[in-house]
Amino acid sequence: MQPQKIVLTTLPSEGEFVNWTTPKFFDPTKVNKYMPLGILSLASNLPEKYETVILDPSSEGWSIDQTIEKIEQEKPDILGISAVTRRVYALNEILKKTSPPYKTVGGPHATYHAEQILEKGADSVFRGPIADLDFKQAINFLPKGIIDCQTKINEINFPKRELLKIEDYFPRESLLFKAENRLPLFSSIGCPNKCVFCNVQSKKIQFKDPKIVVDEMEYLYSIGCKSVHVLDDNFNVGRKHLRGILEEREKRGVDFEWSGRGQTRTDLSLTKRLADNGLVRIHVGIEALDNKILDFFNKNENVEDVYRFCESMNANNVGILAYFISGSPAETETYRKQLPEKIRELGIKLPFFNILFPEPDTEYYYSLLREGFYKKDFWGEYLKSPTPYFEIPYPYGESKKNEIIDYTNRLIEEFKQK
């Protein structure tokens, strides 16, 4: 029987494993909703003949039971779940307790755990950073097992935001900076860097055609967005890509506010033109201002890059939201004491302090196992039978943990917008 109704859903945060990376003060999801671009993209590339319902328990704050109830009420022929590893407990509960005839899963968690997702009750798993056309095709014959996605980023339509209540996703509060009616888009997928703390889905980058990117920016503007955030894994690593978007905006006379998430090693000769063209801020993973710590993180930058980057952005009034990570064993007492002054010297007005966390499937976690900080494979065990709100032990001992949390909170206090 041909499927008629499809429900696509994010996962609720209930039961997600404890993650001490982002101190409460900074946790953006506590105040703002994030548009689930993944399932929105899937829905925007499906034939109209299907009735497609998007559920976003992640933003709605629904519990697992409420999410199951909503899914059951919809009685879909196909249930599609977008999975992140920290919410594997909720994923397994929903796979176990919902009754759609065909259940499929995709998203970051599928990258390394497709077999396990099948064992937990999924009929199929879509593995890969872009699945739109693979999913569209699969609906006709409902395959079982793992599908390795072949969809290319320039073969798909961009996400139709009107499939959701757009105004619900405009930021309600702005913690660090004002950006009216800000909405995200992705102009590329993947990052070639090998930072030890990150398990990005794809190390191979796919860039959207700049014409499509600026089409999408103009579309967002037409639906009430006043500030577009290019929320890529790394939007400015590709110099040709960045220049392409800039030239396309200049050619069309598009100059409304935009920002992006990227790195310090980029084409700084473009900074003035980017600033003149409405780029107001770059969210950048600086992480530390010491080459020993940057080496520990295996960052694709050194302190000289950071100074050149900040000088160029400050000279052209492009705001710098800089992510810093405290807690690496390469840190010294002197470094910690000097960090606030160094940040001020660099003219970084929006420092965002995170704490080093051993995400699953990262080189950092594997190094902790290899070097004996962890005597057993905590994540391996947890993923076999996830329990709610699991907390992995702090690799350097509880007293060290409290010391790092106190130090990071003092940094936050020091830079809190007076």
Ligand code: B12
């Ligand atoms: C936006 C984003 C955020 C936002 C919003 C998160 C939210 N609540 O929605 C913010 C900045 C808040 C955030 C925070 C964090 N994030 Co984040 N985030 C992203 C980011 C950059 C983009 C997601 C996106 O829109 N991608 C674009 C869409 C098109 O891609 P997609 O969602 O993957 O969907 C495609 C495919 O995966 C597939 N697919 C996806 N779902 C489904 C479902 C089905 C049925 C099918 C068939 C296919 C399919 O098809 C889709 C379309 O082609 C990703 C990186 C990435 N490249 O995905 C990281 C990412 C998802 N985040 C990650 C992490 C770890 C975090 C943090 C935990 C980091 C931290 N420690 O603080 C926090 C958690 C905060 C919280 N409590 O929610 C990891 C997740 C890794 C994992 N294995 O789960 C990622 C992958 C980054 C990384 N390390 O690589 N994040």
